[in-house]
Amino acid sequence: MRRHFTQTQSLEERLAEEAKRLHEQAELLPHGNLREAVERKARQAETGSHISEWLRSPGLRVPT
Numbered sequence: 001m002r003r004h005f006t007q008t009q010s011l012e013e014r015l016a017e018e019a020k021r022l023h024e025q026a027e028l029l030p031h032g033n034l035r036e037a038v039e040r041k042a043r044q045a046e047t048g049s050h051i052s053e054w055l056r057s058p059g060l061r062v063p064t
Helices: 011-028 033-056
Strands: none
Touching: 011 033
């Protein structure tokens, strides 16, 4: 059986918070592959937040 729950924050907010958390985590890591991977995940979360915000914007029009 699948559990359903209501999100209290928008997708954009959750992704932005995840990006912030990952940036903070990366700051604590020594320079190297792991830090780069965490920073990459943070940038991906930021990009996802921006894309979701753009897709939900009222100015977005369907191409004709």
